[in-house]
Amino acid sequence: MPESPSPPWLRGLLEPAAYPHATGPIELRETHISWVLLAGDFAYKIKKPVNLGFLDFSTLELRRWFCTEELRLNRRYAGNLYRAVVPITGSPEHPRVSGTGSAFEYAVAMRRFDDAQLFDRLLDAHRLLPEHLERLAETVAAFHASTERATAADHHGLPERQQQAAEINFTTIHPRLDDPFDRTRLDALWAWTRAEFARRAPLLEQRKQQGLVRECHGDLHLGNIVLLDGQPTPFDGIEFNEDFRWIDTMSELAFLAMDLEARGEVALAYRFLNRYLELSGDYPGMALLDYFRLYRAMVRAKIAQLCRDQAGTAEGKAHWLRRYRGYVEFGLRLIKGKRPFLLITHGVSGSGKSHLTARLADCLSAIRLRSDLERKRLAGLAAEAQSGSGLGDGLYSAAMTERTYQYLAATAEALLAAGHSVIIDATHLKHQQRLQQRRVAERCDAAFLILDCQAPRELLRARVRSRAAAGTDPSEADLAVLEQQLAQREVPTEDERPFVVTVDTSQPQAMEGLPERVRKFLESIPGMAAP
Structure with missing residues (x-):
């Protein structure tokens, strides 16, 4: 968990009196871009006032807007989870959720769920089954078939914008590396990404023309999927950057496949891919899978480096460096290839x-x-x-x-x-x-x-x-x-x-x-x- 300075009012939200409902003990969780308060039957997600280049939550108005977008986008596939955007009012000493008066912050209110049902937790407990991945593939295929599609006339999913998103991963990571060995390995992945993009750019353009760039979830990894009432349910999709969610559908599949493979669960990754392909018939998109798998591995590597920056202890920094290097190792194995x-x-x-x-x-x-x-x-x-x-x-x-x-x-x-x-x-x-x-x-x-x-x-x-x-x-x-x-x-x-x-x-x-x-x-x- 990142460890960074928090505003004084956040401490006030750890008090049951700050909520309009019974809470029991309140738990605070933190990511590199948000705070999440678990209070009774609800969870409240608050955006940090940060500008990381690829996202900008630096003003209250921007945070309010992106809370609204988060609600709209995630209700497409997790409508039973996402409830409302609520104001945080009162004073920093005595904040109130959904109180009266002017808001000094906003939160997305969600239905709370059992963390043990998250796909990453199920995997750690050896309870993530092939049929879970099949049902998820059916959910994702149906969602992709129904979600809005980019047109040939708009800027969404243009090949150069996709590569720009990939470049951001490398330009964000590179200055944060202090080991020449790490830089050399990253440079190899960066060079491969550029070469593969040059090779695949015509196919990326063709797929945009065919309507295969769509308004997707954008962040489909194991930690963003929960088994809710027995149904695999994606949540916490990308709201903060259009380029990260208006993507080729193969990029969406690649994230989950990469996440499973990087954790050693290759069989589950292929169960998911094959079921999706059976339903969609998108076999031509598989020519892009390696490009997107490496892109997604570098997304996770970038987040690991950002979390390393925010870690307040040497132990925390070492943890995130190990996570970062794990994704780099996956990428190096990927680009090596093998005879089919x-x-x-x-x-x-x-x-x-x-x-x-x-x-x-x-x-x-x-x-x-x-x-x-x-x-x-x-x-x-x-x-x-x-x-x-x-x-x-x-x-x-x-x-x-x-x-x-x-x-x-x-x-x-x-x-x-x-x-x-x-x-x-x-x-x-x-x-x-x-x-x-x-x-x-x-x-x-x-x-x-x-x-x-x-x-x-x-x-x-x-x-x-x-x-x-x-x-x-x-x-x-x-x-x-x-x-x-x-x-x-x-x-x-x-x-x-x-x-x-x-x-x-x-x-x-x-x-x-x-x-x-x-x-x-x-x-x-x-x-x-x-x-």
């Missing part, structure tokens, strides 16, 4: 491909493409929609199948070219379909493997019947489709055998050990590091 891989599945409906690939995507830090979802997206249908297509026609005609596989190959190639490993969940029953994906891997210098999923026929039939009865899976395959697949499938050829990893999905032990088998297979390929 392409894993495709081979197997009929009901052979367990989707179950296995969901787990492998988490364990192996890969982006998963699902043919059943992408086929429907290409047809303009929701994942859960039933097309009513018959065997071999409509959504499942030969032409639509060809179009789907072409899309999967093109999307995988773009992801691999951007440095991301890819898993394609599709039947790949034809040799030509598998060869198409193998050629993609070769063009991208990516490792390639085929996951051959097998199960006894009666189990396949039982799974297909059960899935159809549930009606919750994107696949519309029925028993007739299964029988056709079994009759027409082309087993891997001799020249494909070196790339095949076979798994009997009727055997739980085989499925449990699969991630390690795949990892060892990849490690045996020259130039591949452990995923």
